[in-house]
Amino acid sequence: MTSDPRAGRFGDFGGRYVPEALVAALDELDAARRAAETDPQFQAELAELHRSYTGRPSLLTEVPRFAQHAGKARIFLKREDLNHTGSHKINNVLGQALLTVRMGKKRVIAETGAGQHGVATATAAALMGLDCVVYMGERDTERQALNVARMKLLGAEVIPVKHGSRTLKDAVNEAMRDWVTNVDSTHYVLGTVTGPHPFPEMVRNFHRIIGDEARAQMLQEVGRLPDAVCACVGGGSNAIGIFHAFIGDADVRLVGLEAGGEGVASGRHASRFATGVPGVLHGAATYLLQDEDGQTIESHSVSAGLDYPSVGPEHAHLYTSGRAEYRPVTDAEAMEAFQLLCRTEGIIPAIESAHALAGARQVGAELGPDGLILVNLSGRGDKDVETAARWFDILSGEDIVREKQIKAEDEPQDAEGSGW
Amino acid sequence: MSRLSEVLSSTREQNRAALVAYLPVGFPSLDRSLEAMRAVVEAGADVVEVGLPYSDPLMDGPVIQHAAQVALAGGVRVAHVFEAVRTVVEAGAACVTMSYWNPILRYGPERFAADLAAAGGSGIITPDLIPEEAGDWLSAAQEHDLDPIFLVAPSSTDARLAMTVQHCRGFVYVASTMGVTGARAQVGSGAADLIERTRAVTDLPLCVGLGVSTGEQAAQVAAYADGVIVGSALVATLKDDEPDSGCEQLRALTAELAAGVRGGRE
Numbered sequence: 149m150t151s152d153p154r155a156g157r158f159g160d161f162g163g164r165y166v167p168e169a170l171v172a173a174l175d176e177l178d179a180a181r182r183a184a185e186t187d188p189q190f191q192a193e194l195a196e197l198h199r200s201y202t203g204r205p206s207l208l209t210e211v212p213r214f215a216q217h218a219g220k221a222r223i224f225l226k227r228e229d230l231n232h233t234g235s236h237k238i239n240n241v242l243g244q245a246l247l248t249v250r251m252g253k254k255r256v257i258a259e260t261g262a263g264q265h266g267v268a269t270a271t272a273a274a275l276m277g278l279d280c281v282v283y284m285g286e287r288d289t290e291r292q293a294l295n296v297a298r299m300k301l302l303g304a305e306v307i308p309v310k311h312g313s314r315t316l317k318d319a320v321n322e323a324m325r326d327w328v329t330n331v332d333s334t335h336y337v338l339g340t341v342t343g344p345h346p347f348p349e350m351v352r353n354f355h356r357i358i359g360d361e362a363r364a365q366m367l368q369e370v371g372r373l374p375d376a377v378c379a380c381v382g383g384g385s386n387a388i389g390i391f392h393a394f395i396g397d398a399d400v401r402l403v404g405l406e407a408g409g410e411g412v413a414s415g416r417h418a419s420r421f422a423t424g425v426p427g428v429l430h431g432a433a434t435y436l437l438q439d440e441d442g443q444t445i446e447s448h449s450v451s452a453g454l455d456y457p458s459v460g461p462e463h464a465h466l467y468t469s470g471r472a473e474y475r476p477v478t479d480a481e482a483m484e485a486f487q488l489l490c491r492t493e494g495i496i497p498a499i500e501s502a503h504a505l506a507g508a509r510q511v512g513a514e515l516g517p518d519g520l521i522l523v524n525l526s527g528r529g530d531k532d533v534e535t536a537a538r539w540f541d542i543l544s545g546e547d548i549v550r551e552k553q554i555k556a557e558d559e560p561q562d563a564e565g566s567g568w
Numbered sequence: 569m570s571r572l573s574e575v576l577s578s579t580r581e582q583n584r585a586a587l588v589a590y591l592p593v594g595f596p597s598l599d600r601s602l603e604a605m606r607a608v609v610e611a612g613a614d615v616v617e618v619g620l621p622y623s624d625p626l627m628d629g630p631v632i633q634h635a636a637q638v639a640l641a642g643g644v645r646v647a648h649v650f651e652a653v654r655t656v657v658e659a660g661a662a663c664v665t666m667s668y669w670n671p672i673l674r675y676g677p678e679r680f681a682a683d684l685a686a687a688g689g690s691g692i693i694t695p696d697l698i699p700e701e702a703g704d705w706l707s708a709a710q711e712h713d714l715d716p717i718f719l720v721a722p723s724s725t726d727a728r729l730a731m732t733v734q735h736c737r738g739f740v741y742v743a744s745t746m747g748v749t750g751a752r753a754q755v756g757s758g759a760a761d762l763i764e765r766t767r768a769v770t771d772l773p774l775c776v777g778l779g780v781s782t783g784e785q786a787a788q789v790a791a792y793a794d795g796v797i798v799g800s801a802l803v804a805t806l807k808d809d810e811p812d813s814g815c816e817q818l819r820a821l822t823a824e825l826a827a828g829v830r831g832g833r834e
Binding site for chain 2: 163164165166167168169170171172173311312317321324325328329330331332427428429430431438440441442443444
């Protein structure tokens with residue numbers, strides 16, 4: 149609960165690079181979450197919410213028809229897509245919302261890219277009677293209109309961020325500005341394992357349940373640990389959540405899949421470990437996309453949730469220490485894996501999670517039929533149906549525009565702007 | 569003693585607060601930003617805070633965010649800061665740089681400090697760097713006789729105030745309100761309280777920033793602070809969509825603020 153310079157460090161990464169105004173709130177949060185982590189009442193309350201509200205434990209599903217296209221390795225999906233609100237994000241948000249109530253604060257803010265974290269935060273805020281504001285890049289509000297509607301239905305105010313790259317990075321900046329201004333009344337429900345200490349450690353701890361469950365399920369259902377665990381990495385929360393239970397198992401490969409966008413050579417990607425260098429962004433020392441002057445380079449991905457120039461500091465440490473490997477997956481590779489899972493298993497994944505599936509195809513080809521792979525299916529693809537329909541030209545752009553025009557004529561206009 | 573400390577000693581001897589004017593390099597263009605820096609010195613600023621535009625200025629409000637975007641789109645680079653520092657020093661004022669940490673980290677703290685000192689700069693204000701994380705910068709500052717200037721905020725505990733001021737030289741940046749940069753109708757009443765709490769732990773000059781935009785506000789703050797920092801209000805007088813304003817509005821506002829700091833203790 150101090151501002152010890154080594155607190156919250158993962159090797160050379162992490163720390164607190166924040167305005168002084170936020171230090172007291174970070175200390176308060178760190179004290180609250182440490183107390184909660186050892187408080188049986190808090191843990192019981194959270195466990196009950198996971199059981200009766202989220203629907204945990206999430207299933208483990210073997211996907212043999214998909215695996216035919218992945219070197220015929222055995223592949224199991226950890227089904228975080230079956231959680232209430234459709235992704236892993238709810239694990240962290242319920243924990244942070246309970247902490248908000250314990251700290252006596254009445255208002256939560258959040259940033260969101262694909263909308264999953266925003267929907268989860270709006271959900272928890274509704275459940276616990278908290279005011280909720282979600283910041284979302286204007287471009288992402290257009291890509292993820294359905295999730296904007298969900299957040300509004302849940303009672304959240306969605307604020308589109310209209311400057312910078314108008315994506316997740318700028319939504320984080322805006323949420324930080326709000327927090328600096330309203331820190332007395334407001335908790336910032338940061339959505340991934342980045343930001344200043346204690347966020348990376350705290351968010352990871354709320355997501356450890358993914359890996360803890362999956363490890364036990366693999367042992368029970370297969371009788372051994374997987375050869376590899378694959379997870380997509382934007383900020384990196386689902387990946388850390390599933391990796392963490394296996395870090396001590398040296399024979400289990402940890403494979404993080406970053407957004408390769410249009411290809412690393414194109415410059416239009418979010419592959420921080422392929423081309424990034426260490427620096428500081430959003431309160432943490434980590435790997436990030438930056439130019440030679442330290443200015444952040446805009447990222448690109450077909451997936452709004454992976455379109456982020458930075459990555460959680462614990463991933464930076466796993467990368468430099470060699471414990472985990474990180475690979476870029478292009479938009480095209482991810483969408484091919486997306487379609488493959490739909491057609492072979494009847495599961496529509498989030499495009500984020502499709503990056504992990506594409507990675508599993510690569511790793512499966514390397515391991516062959518004796519390989520055993522665990523993939524974190526971090527979210528479901530409902531929110532991505534329009535993006536996927538455009539990608540596969542199922543519904544032409546003209547059809548979509550025409551449909552929107554019809555809707556606009558039939559429905560009253562929302563005067564407010566809309567705004568992961 | 570740095571040029572900055574000399575200037576702040578001098579204003580103390582005159583029993584008045586200093587006017588610290590923030591302007592970002594490269595807004596509305598490089599040449600016009602240099603012209604603006606000369607103009608504020610001529611109109612009465614004692615210290616100029618040269619802002620290094622950054623892609624993610626999370627402590628800044630819309631005016632300075634916009635200026636940073638325009639400056640970066642116009643091709644401003646880190647090295648231009650040193651050109652601006654030279655311009656200010658040649659115009660006769662003390663000069664400090666305000667920069668988020670990553671551009672300095674990428675440039676190299678040691679190299680940045682050497683180049684800043686060579687340009688005549690006195691120190692650096694680091695809005696997203698707290699002393700606990702500032703080991704590299706503190707070493708470089710020591711090596712090149714530069715002033716590290718950290719912020720204190722209304723939320724700072726007494727223990728943090730004491731720790732932070734121990735790492736400051738030149739002055740302590742007292743953030744008057746919780747929030748980002750930008751003109752406000754009223755300067756937070758917390759400023760005077762924070763000044764009093766900070767005075768209890770240091771003899772360094774205390775300069776108040778965040779929210780001051782008028783001569784009247786400057787006078788109010790100058791009554792109890794050693795320096796009044798004005799940024800967004802000055803930047804707002806520079807229009808990037810007008811070819812050349814001649815900095816007339818900037819000069820007029822600076823003169824009003826300069827009169828304010830001189831009248832604050834009368």
